[in-house]
Amino acid sequence: MIKNNNIKKEINRIVSNKLCTGCGACILFDQSNKSKMINNQFGPIPSFHNDAIFKTNPLDYCPGHIIDYDDLYKSVYGTYPDNWLIGNYENIYIGYSKDNQIRSNSSSGGILTHILVYLLRNQLIDQAIIVKQGIPLPYKASVMFAKNEETIKNSSQSVYTPVSMLDILKNLDSKKKYAITLLPDQAAVLRKLQKDDLFNSNCIKFVLGPYTGTQIDSRALNYFYKRNKINNLKDIKSIKWRAGEWPGYLEILTHSGKIVRSKKVYYNFLIPFYITNSSLLSIDFTNELADISVGDAWSPKYEKIGKGFSIITSRTQKMDILLKKMQEEDLIHLEKKDWESVSFMHGHMLDFKKRGTFIRIKIRKFFGLRSPKYTLKPVNLPLSRFFVEIINLLIFSICRTHLARQLLNFIPEPFIGHVFNRLRLKWKSLSKPTKRKGLKNYKMKNSYDD
Numbered sequence: 001m002i003k004n005n006n007i008k009k010e011i012n013r014i015v016s017n018k019l020c021t022g023c024g025a026c027i028l029f030d031q032s033n034k035s036k037m038i039n040n041q042f043g044p045i046p047s048f049h050n051d052a053i054f055k056t057n058p059l060d061y062c063p064g065h066i067i068d069y070d071d072l073y074k075s076v077y078g079t080y081p082d083n084w085l086i087g088n089y090e091n092i093y094i095g096y097s098k099d100n101q102i103r104s105n106s107s108s109g110g111i112l113t114h115i116l117v118y119l120l121r122n123q124l125i126d127q128a129i130i131v132k133q134g135i136p137l138p139y140k141a142s143v144m145f146a147k148n149e150e151t152i153k154n155s156s157q158s159v160y161t162p163v164s165m166l167d168i169l170k171n172l173d174s175k176k177k178y179a180i181t182l183l184p185d186q187a188a189v190l191r192k193l194q195k196d197d198l199f200n201s202n203c204i205k206f207v208l209g210p211y212t213g214t215q216i217d218s219r220a221l222n223y224f225y226k227r228n229k230i231n232n233l234k235d236i237k238s239i240k241w242r243a244g245e246w247p248g249y250l251e252i253l254t255h256s257g258k259i260v261r262s263k264k265v266y267y268n269f270l271i272p273f274y275i276t277n278s279s280l281l282s283i284d285f286t287n288e289l290a291d292i293s294v295g296d297a298w299s300p301k302y303e304k305i306g307k308g309f310s311i312i313t314s315r316t317q318k319m320d321i322l323l324k325k326m327q328e329e330d331l332i333h334l335e336k337k338d339w340e341s342v343s344f345m346h347g348h349m350l351d352f353k354k355r356g357t358f359i360r361i362k363i364r365k366f367f368g369l370r371s372p373k374y375t376l377k378p379v380n381l382p383l384s385r386f387f388v389e390i391i392n393l394l395i396f397s398i399c400r401t402h403l404a405r406q407l408l409n410f411i412p413e414p415f416i417g418h419v420f421n422r423l424r425l426k427w428k429s430l431s432k433p434t435k436r437k438g439l440k441n442y443k444m445k446n447s448y449d450d
């Protein structure tokens with residue numbers, strides 16, 4: 001057994017340094033089974049019971065402390081990726097669900113929802129582990145077991161605030177088969193748990209994940225509550241993050257009949273004010289350890305059509321075979337693409353994670369701040385890229401102050417949404433030459449010696 005207090009102290013330090021991603025894995029290691037994840041104003045954090053006792057050190061599985069990507073690439077795929085920006089993969093597709101209801105109710109093309117439905121319908125899984133906005137209350141979101149198609153379909157759409165996922169593993173039934181939707185840090189932890197055969201994690205047969213750029217902390221929606229005079233959270237009837245036709249809008253409905261809507265491209269203004277540290281410190285945008293990862297197919301061609309298009313990265317053979325079967329059965333539309341032809345869709349965010357994060361970690365180190373360890377680092381970080389990141393960090397640092405957040409509450413959404421979108425596009429095009437320079441040839445090497 002390991003001394004409780006040292007472990008609790010270390011994990012509490014990770015939480016107080018705002019490095020906890022809220023994944024929920026550490027709770028699993030408490031043999032007393034009395035610890036749990038709780039929600040504070042930022043999102044989920046662990047709360048250890050006085051009786052907590054550990055046989056294995058949860059810190060080895062804590063993404064706020066370490067993710068051993070060097071080992072994970074080798075243990076999951078047997079090799080480093082050829083493409084260091086998006087990780088190992090079988091195929092890349094642009095696609096969507098051919099079930100119009102699934103497609104139109106989902107975040108992008110409804111691919112994640114349709115795969116889960118297919119797995120359940122064909123008894124390849126007994127249950128899906130997913131996230132649903134509205135559980136236990138309309139303004140909250142939680143992980144849950146879905147045992148039927150209706151529940152899966154009703155849980156479509158992304159939840160952009162943190163949700164604890166892995167603590168639910170303590171309720172897995174070793175005789176059942178599961179699929180799960182996870183963010184990149186959570187998928188990395190699950191892969192390590194599976195490698196070490198802990199907590200029935202190998203009953204999870206399929207890991208599905210969204211591409212994950214930025215997450216916003218749980219207070220972000222206060223802006224909309226305040227601006228729209230929703231003074232009592234009990235008045236909220238429902239929240240959808242991607243309502244309406246793709247790319248969709250945030251929609252808040254109240255019992256008193258109020259409807260608040262903000263276009264996806266507009267409510268992005270919340271990002272610099274409420275971006276989580278885990279988004280700033282993650283190096284995985286495309287969910288490299290999931291069997292399949294899916295993002296929005298951002299491109300003028302598809303955005304003009306609307307309806308919903310996804311970029312789909314199948315990473316394991318079994319998932320690629322499954323996709324092709326679904327295509328043969330006319331359930332989903334798939335267009336195979338090579339990386340070169342789709343790399344423009346997410347170049348900005350790939351740079352933000354694969355180079356920006358390492359620069360942010362270096363800057364944190366300079367100021368004596370802790371960061372997670374990743375056991376890999378870029379072979380080369382151009383000096384010019386540091387200047388872009390200093391501007392990014394200045395923007396985030398100013399926007400995330402209490403004063404800036406208070407001032408934001410005075411600015412109407414149509415104005416800030418519009419202005420922010422213009423500024424974002426301007427900054428993107430100004431910084432594009434620096435951000436794209438050398439990105440195509442991005443490579444990593446191990447950093448165990450650092």
Ligand SMILES: Cc1cc2nc3c(=O)[nH]c(=O)nc-3n(C[C@H](O)[C@H](O)[C@H](O)COP(=O)(O)OP(=O)(O)OC[C@H]3O[C@@H](n4cnc5c(N)ncnc54)[C@H](O)[C@@H]3O)c2cc1C
Nearest residue numbers: 106107108109110111112113130131157159210213295296
């Ligand atoms: C925090 C976050 C940030 C993202 N950032 C980007 C980005 O920068 N660029 C981009 O292209 N795409 C991003 N995405 C992905 C995008 O929003 C869609 O999830 C993706 O395109 C899949 O669409 P879909 O229609 O196939 O998913 P859907 O069919 O709508 O299914 C989504 C599934 O994911 C589950 N889910 C929702 N939220 C979570 C969550 N927080 N954790 C675990 N499971 C969840 C749902 O339960 C559902 O089963 C992000 C998603 C999230 C959650």
